[in-house]
Every structure is written in structure tokens, then in C-alpha cells.
Amino acid sequence: MRKIELNAIGLIHTPFKIREGMPIQPTGAKGVKGTIIIESEFVEGLKDLDGFSHIILIYHFHKLKEYKLTLTPFMDDKPHGVFSTRAPKRPNHIGFSVVKLNKIEDNILYIENIDVLDKTPLLDVKPFIPAVDVVEVDKLGWLEGRSEKMGSKIADSRFS
Amino acid sequence: MRKIELNAIGLIHTPFKIREGMPIQPTGAKGVKGTIIIESEFVEGLKDLDGFSHIILIYHFHKLKEYKLTLTPFMDDKPHGVFSTRAPKRPNHIGFSVVKLNKIEDNILYIENIDVLDKTPLLDVKPFIPAVDVVEVDKLGWLEGRSEKMGSKIADSRFS
Numbered sequence: 130m131r132k133i134e135l136n137a138i139g140l141i142h143t144p145f146k147i148r149e150g151m152p153i154q155p156t157g158a159k160g161v162k163g164t165i166i167i168e169s170e171f172v173e174g175l176k177d178l179d180g181f182s183h184i185i186l187i188y189h190f191h192k193l194k195e196y197k198l199t200l201t202p203f204m205d206d207k208p209h210g211v212f213s214t215r216a217p218k219r220p221n222h223i224g225f226s227v228v229k230l231n232k233i234e235d236n237i238l239y240i241e242n243i244d245v246l247d248k249t250p251l252l253d254v255k256p257f258i259p260a261v262d263v264v265e266v267d268k269l270g271w272l273e274g275r276s277e278k279m280g281s282k283i284a285d286s287r288f289s
Numbered sequence: 290m291r292k293i294e295l296n297a298i299g300l301i302h303t304p305f306k307i308r309e310g311m312p313i314q315p316t317g318a319k320g321v322k323g324t325i326i327i328e329s330e331f332v333e334g335l336k337d338l339d340g341f342s343h344i345i346l347i348y349h350f351h352k353l354k355e356y357k358l359t360l361t362p363f364m365d366d367k368p369h370g371v372f373s374t375r376a377p378k379r380p381n382h383i384g385f386s387v388v389k390l391n392k393i394e395d396n397i398l399y400i401e402n403i404d405v406l407d408k409t410p411l412l413d414v415k416p417f418i419p420a421v422d423v424v425e426v427d428k429l430g431w432l433e434g435r436s437e438k439m440g441s442k443i444a445d446s447r448f449s
Contacts, residue, residue, distance in 0.1 A: 131410050133349050135381045137291045171380055174358040176370030180430020187347060187383055189293050198334040210336030212414050215421075220331055221295045223347055223413040225385070227424050250291050253383040254372050256429075260436040261375075263423050264387050269416075270340020276420040 137250035139167035139236075141188060143243050148192070152244045153203055153215075157279065163228075163243035165251055167236040179233040183257040184240070189250045190222040204275055213270060224249070227257050297410035299327035299396075301348060303403050308352070312404045313363055313375075313439065323388075323403035325411055327396040339393040343417040344400070349410045350382040364435055373430060384409075387417050 143163040145151045152158040165186075167175060178184065195218070201207065202214040211219045229241040238254070269276055303323040305311045312318040325346075327335060338344065355378070361367065362374040371379045389401040398414070429436055 131297045131351070133295045133297065133410065133412070135293045135295065135383075137293065138380050171358065171372075174371040174380070175373070176359065177373035177431050178370060180428055180433075181373065182426045182428040183424050185385060187385065191291070198331065199336065210338060211334040212331075213335070213337035213341065213416055215415055215418070219413065220298050220334070221412050223295075225345060225347065225413075225415065227422060229424075250293065252293070252381050253379065253385075255375055255385065256373055256432070257424065257426060258375070258429065258432060258436050258439070259423075259426060261439055262387060263419075264343050264389075264417065266342045266417060266419060268340055268342040269418065271337055272416070272418060273340075276418050279418070279421055 135252055137189070137252065138171045138254070139165050139251045141165050141186065141243065141245055141249040141251055143245055143247045143249075145245070146247050148246060151246065153279065158242050158244040160241065161243055163240050165238040165240060165254070167238065169236060172236045175233055175236070178254070178256065179230065181230060181256040183227055184230045185255040185257050185262070186226045186228060186251060187253040188224045188245060189252055190217040190224050191248070191250050192246060193218055193222045196220045196222070204279060205271055207271070209271055223252070295412055297349070297412065298331045298414070299325050299411045301325050301346070301403065301405055301409040301411055303405055303407045305406050308406060311406065317439065318402050318404040320401065321403055323400050325398040325400060325414070327398065329396060332396045335393055335396070338414070338416065339390065341390060341416040343387055344390045345415040345417050345422070346386045346388060346411060347413040348384045348405060349412055350377040350384050351408070351410050352406060353378055353382045356380045356382070364439060365431055367431070369431055383412070
């Protein structure tokens with residue numbers, strides 16, 4: 130299968146130095162502030178991003194070495210296929226969060242509602258655009274009736 | 290800077306064999322059907338994903354070799370920093386779309402509203418969960434007042 134080599138464009142800095150006790154989604158990290166330090170070679174690409182109140186972060190769960198195809202996620206006590214969950218222990222270890230962007234100064238993005246480990250490598254940042262990023266869902270699978278509670282969950286050793 | 294090596298978990302098949310004439314966002318690809326063929330080694334991870342009506346796709350714009358830090362996006366006639374746009378010609382060439390999931394049969398996902406080039410390598414698939422993926426935006430930057438029109442735009446040679 131095709132191999133794809135990427136380079137981090139920056140590092141996400143957060144108060145979360147260890148995985149235990151971390152919020153598992155941005156909704157559980159309300160008000161948690163962090164910064165993203167963008168590599169100087171990419172700073173030109175940030176122009177006009179500060180016009181947007183919310184941004185999409187795509188990043189790499191850098192502490193994980195392995196993945197599991199079946200796992201029991203935080204929101205359930207039954208096992209599910211990893212791709213039906215947002216668990217980090219997935220092939221490619223790619224994470225996705227929508228966070229609030231407070232301001233940009235030079236190569237530093239000041240963000241809020243951030244739910245990742247300190248020094249997480251950032252792969253991409255994009256503006257969050259409701260007209261294309263928001264859809265009406267009919268079915269929420271095993272999360273039906275419980276996804277609203279995701280915000281209050283915090284990580285335990287399953288993140289390790 | 291940290292190098293990250295990923296492997297595609299599958300390929301996205303769509304009717305779009307060339308970039309010219311393609312929709313530039315899923316909202317412009319309403320009703321366009323495609324399939325994703327997942328590599329057999331990852332099929333176990335798909336269990337229960339079919340309970341969700343919409344999924345997040347994270348993929349690699351595999352036809353692009355270079356990036357531009359400043360470019361003029363489809364929705365404007367003025368240049369912007371690439372990270373303030375959804376243009377594919379960005380560092381790491383990572384794309385993100387929310388699509389409808391109609392069904393899964395073995396290793397094949399049947400999807401709708403797909404806006405990528407045929408044989409695009411898939412890096413990750415996650416359930417779309419409004420409780421964590423939808424935020425209320427205050428500011429839409431240079432897209433203010435025009436993002437609703439994104440659906441009607443199609444690609445020209447800027448995608449090449």
C-alpha cells in the first residue's frame with residue numbers, strides 16, 4: 130500500500146503533559162488554552178487565518194506506537210471497530226479537533242478548547258466553515274443518545 | 290522537524306478522473322456516489338461504523354507534488370495564506386471531507402457527496418459526531434457572506 134511521508138508544520142502546546150486525566154474531546158476541554166508554534170518556513174501560509182473564529186486541526190498522536198482494530202471506547206463498555214470510534218489508538222494515529230482561535234502573533238496561534246497532549250505535531254490547519262463542515266445526521270450508531278455526554282469524559286490508561 | 294510516515298488504509302473511488310470540473314467541496318458534490326475499498330488488514334476496524342449516517346474522511350491529495358503558501362482560492366479573487374483556505378495545494382496535501390455513508394459490505398464503504406479525485410488514498414475514517422464536531426462560529430474571515438456559495442463552485446486548473 131502507498132506510503133505517505135509528511136512533515137509536521139508545527140507543535141501544539143497544551144497543559145496536558147500526560148494522557149491520564151486529559152479531556153477526550155474539545156467539548157470536554159472548554160476554556161483550556163494552548164498555543165501552536167508554526168515552523169518559520171510555513172508562517173506565510175497563516176495570512177488571513179485570524180479572520181476565522183474556529184479552526185480544524187489535523188495532528189499526529191505522537192506518543193502511540195501501535196493500534197488496535199477492536200477496542201472499547203470511553204463512551205461504552207462494549208468493544209467496537211476502531212474506525213467507528215474517535216479513539217487515538219487507530220492506524221496512522223491521526224487526530225482531528227475543531228478549536229477556537231483567539232489570535233495569531235507571528236508564528237504563534239493562541240487557541241482554546243484544546244484536547245491534545247503537549248507537543249503534539251500538527252499536520253494541517255484549516256478554517257472551520259459550517260457551510261461545508263456541518264451536516265445533519267440521521268444515525269449516530271452506538272453513540273446514539275450518549276454523544277452529548279462525550280464532553281465530560283476524561284482519559285484513563287486506555288490512551289497509553 | 291519531525292517526519293511522520295503513514296500508510297494509506299484504502300483508496301477512495303469516485304467518478305472524477307481529472308481535476309478540472311470537479312466539485313471543490315462535498316456540498317458541491319451532492320448525490321455524487323463513490324466507494325472506498327479498505328485494505329483487508331484493516332477491515333476488522335470497520336465494525337459498527339455502518340451505524341453512523343455521516344463519516345469524516347482524512348485523505349491525501351496524491352496528485353500534488355508541491356504547495357503554495359499564498360494562493361488565490363476559488364471563492365475569491367484576492368490572494369490568501371493557504372492555511373486560511375481549503376485549497377489542496379498545501380503543505381502535507383491533507384484533505385478533509387464529511388460524507389454520507391450509505392452502507393458497508395465487507396471492505397467496501399458506499400458513500401455519497403464525495404468531492405475527491407478517483408483513487409485518492411485514505412488516511413483515516415471517523416464517525417461524524419455533531420456534539421463534538423459542530424461549533425458556532427463568530428467570524429468567517431474572507432469567506433464572510435460567501436461560504437454558502439462554495440457548493441456551486443467547481444475546480445479549474447488551480448487544482449493541477
